[in-house]
Amino acid sequence: MPAFDNPFDPQVKLGTGCNCGRHASQSEHNAALDSEALGSRAVESAVMRALFPHDETRRDFLRAVGTSAALAAISTLFPLGAAKEAFAQSAGKPEKTKLKVGFIPITCATPIIMAQPMGFYSKHGLDVEVVKTAGWAVVRDKALNKEYDAAHMLSPMPLAITLGAGAQPVPYTMPAVENINGQAITLAMRHKDKRDPKQWKGFKFAVPFDYSMHNYLLRYYVAEHGLDPDQDIQIRVVPPPEMVANLRADNIDGFLAPDPVNQRAVYDGVGFIHILSKEIWDGHPCCAFAASKEFVTQMPNTYQALLKAIIDAAAFARKAENRKQIAEAIAPANYLNQPVTVVEQVLTGTYADGLGNVMKVPDRIDFDPFPWHSFAVWILTQMKRWGQIKGNIDYNKIASEVFLATDAARLMKQVGMTPPATTSKKIIVMKKEFDPAKPEAYIASFAIKRTA
Amino acid sequence: MRALFESWRAPVLSVLIFLLFIGAWHAATLPIAAQQTVDAEYAKLVGKAASTGQKSTFPTPADVGAKIWQHLHEPFYDRGPNDKGVGIQLAYSLARVLAGFMLAAIVAIPLGFLIGMSPTTYKALDPFIQVLKPISPLAWMPLALFTLKDSMTSAVFVIFICSLWPMLINTAFGVAAVRREWLNVARTLEVGPMRRAFRVILPAAAPTIMTGMRISIGIAWLVIVAAEMLVGGTGIGYFVWNEWNNLSITNILTAILAIGLVGMLLDLSLAYLTRLVTFPE
Numbered sequence: 001m002p003a004f005d006n007p008f009d010p011q012v013k014l015g016t017g018c019n020c021g022r023h024a025s026q027s028e029h030n031a032a033l034d035s036e037a038l039g040s041r042a043v044e045s046a047v048m049r050a051l052f053p054h055d056e057t058r059r060d061f062l063r064a065v066g067t068s069a070a071l072a073a074i075s076t077l078f079p080l081g082a083a084k085e086a087f088a089q090s091a092g093k094p095e096k097t098k099l100k101v102g103f104i105p106i107t108c109a110t111p112i113i114m115a116q117p118m119g120f121y122s123k124h125g126l127d128v129e130v131v132k133t134a135g136w137a138v139v140r141d142k143a144l145n146k147e148y149d150a151a152h153m154l155s156p157m158p159l160a161i162t163l164g165a166g167a168q169p170v171p172y173t174m175p176a177v178e179n180i181n182g183q184a185i186t187l188a189m190r191h192k193d194k195r196d197p198k199q200w201k202g203f204k205f206a207v208p209f210d211y212s213m214h215n216y217l218l219r220y221y222v223a224e225h226g227l228d229p230d231q232d233i234q235i236r237v238v239p240p241p242e243m244v245a246n247l248r249a250d251n252i253d254g255f256l257a258p259d260p261v262n263q264r265a266v267y268d269g270v271g272f273i274h275i276l277s278k279e280i281w282d283g284h285p286c287c288a289f290a291a292s293k294e295f296v297t298q299m300p301n302t303y304q305a306l307l308k309a310i311i312d313a314a315a316f317a318r319k320a321e322n323r324k325q326i327a328e329a330i331a332p333a334n335y336l337n338q339p340v341t342v343v344e345q346v347l348t349g350t351y352a353d354g355l356g357n358v359m360k361v362p363d364r365i366d367f368d369p370f371p372w373h374s375f376a377v378w379i380l381t382q383m384k385r386w387g388q389i390k391g392n393i394d395y396n397k398i399a400s401e402v403f404l405a406t407d408a409a410r411l412m413k414q415v416g417m418t419p420p421a422t423t424s425k426k427i428i429v430m431k432k433e434f435d436p437a438k439p440e441a442y443i444a445s446f447a448i449k450r451t452a
Numbered sequence: 453m454r455a456l457f458e459s460w461r462a463p464v465l466s467v468l469i470f471l472l473f474i475g476a477w478h479a480a481t482l483p484i485a486a487q488q489t490v491d492a493e494y495a496k497l498v499g500k501a502a503s504t505g506q507k508s509t510f511p512t513p514a515d516v517g518a519k520i521w522q523h524l525h526e527p528f529y530d531r532g533p534n535d536k537g538v539g540i541q542l543a544y545s546l547a548r549v550l551a552g553f554m555l556a557a558i559v560a561i562p563l564g565f566l567i568g569m570s571p572t573t574y575k576a577l578d579p580f581i582q583v584l585k586p587i588s589p590l591a592w593m594p595l596a597l598f599t600l601k602d603s604m605t606s607a608v609f610v611i612f613i614c615s616l617w618p619m620l621i622n623t624a625f626g627v628a629a630v631r632r633e634w635l636n637v638a639r640t641l642e643v644g645p646m647r648r649a650f651r652v653i654l655p656a657a658a659p660t661i662m663t664g665m666r667i668s669i670g671i672a673w674l675v676i677v678a679a680e681m682l683v684g685g686t687g688i689g690y691f692v693w694n695e696w697n698n699l700s701i702t703n704i705l706t707a708i709l710a711i712g713l714v715g716m717l718l719d720l721s722l723a724y725l726t727r728l729v730t731f732p733e
Contacts, residue, residue: 129533134690
């Protein structure tokens, strides 16, 4: 009897074909099982073979007492649970299994959040507590204080932390992107007729953080329409949960925000969705899974397991047919604390735009964990364009140190995704091409910038 | 008969004011007729108010009443680290307030004694106290997070710093204001300094010290809500923030009511303690 056969199955055959009958051979059947189940199966088989060296006696025993009774009987004689655990541990046991991961209640964090209720963390041997946090600055401080082992961050944040922009420099890494697209510009209802950005002079906009894709995309968008984001409009930082309340109170005219904030504004009749962020840059990164370099180097196995759980969750979230189920899992008060329909509209892309139309954009949000180095270079050019960083920087060095593409690629392969062969790709933002090999020329090409 | 009427007058008036308030609230939040209609498919995707072309409205008293009933029904549920019942949240907040408050009392009362008994120390420390006293306790929060590197300790620290000053100043004042005659009597009887402090000054200053503590606990309870909204995690302040996140005014009103009731209980219990240590002259 092969080691990976179910030894508690009285029907198990010794010939060809698998024991469930649906696969051509046992190896194909095994491939359908995940590695953990296989691990415990191998332990069970070893114990059964030791107890019942002859297949005939084993089968008679199983038929006589039944599978569950046999399993219970053997467990009392031999600590199967402990043996299985020991087996699982031998394959790179995590140094620490109880982890705390911080998140902001927005749909960008979907893989980080859903991995908890849907069991992706426990599948990879981790006991993760996902902790809701009030704002990005608090996430950053709690991550730097090591209250959190890893955290949901905005993809520019690990770069800013590493460079020491707006924080003391700490080497930080970003092993995986959470989501691509999934943001939108929402305007207050009273601006229903001002759809041309040229009419936006004097508007007050909110973005979630200074070092965010939202800030860079909004600046880029208005600058392309000839408005100076520092002079013609006002951009202020407002934590995502407070944006709808502020829009309702007429404190701001609009925001470029992560979902479900945009959809929630529509749901409450406070605002309408002007454009989705994918119309500015289709496939832009937004949020990220981040951890300190110290965590990555000192607890390599924990880091691997955690990253694998998140990439696994992202792979699950990619599939359109799983989206409704995910919306139900992450909408309750423990996670996003939003009505299920709001989250569902964001994830499925069939949504109300606030002006009476039902839109169908299936790729409104997508999940792709691969941390392209060219993303990092683009972010760095915008940091420099708006004066957040000064002087000469080695774009590629920082990009490759912070955006850990190699690890993500290897783990993506393990969960059955196909990572790209290169770490750099051409990016098109509002019909303008960005060549990651020439960042300085890109910055110089803009008319509105803050590089003195 | 007349006495009975007198004693019932105030409670009846209270009830009337309450009913008037609820009535006005109910009238103000009556649903407005639809201004426009949208197609059914769209209406399913948005909230009730948005489907009639309006902003979502303030909840009615009945909505809030139902929510309060629901919370009373299940005050201690625990559905994971970010979703716990109002009772548990209040317990977290109370624990933080009491921890910070006790620490402040341990520091403020002996220090206040020292300052009150020695005019030199009083003059030396006065400028520091005057500068530190008016600082909003929340202004300490970023500094605390940066140096203490723990959000729970930081919250307790903020409570500590805000409860410190009223206790310190009141203790110093109470100790300094002990009547001269009593101290002179003690001196005449050649009472030792320790005995004088505990048998003469402490009982005389106790009512003033207790008043300082009462002010402190009031401020601490005000500050904890704001501090928890800032750092998140657990506590009634986090609960308010989390429900603001969901724009759930009914839950926020429930929390406001709970905060008010707990604040009142804290104040009443210290008022009771003050009465215990006050003696008629």
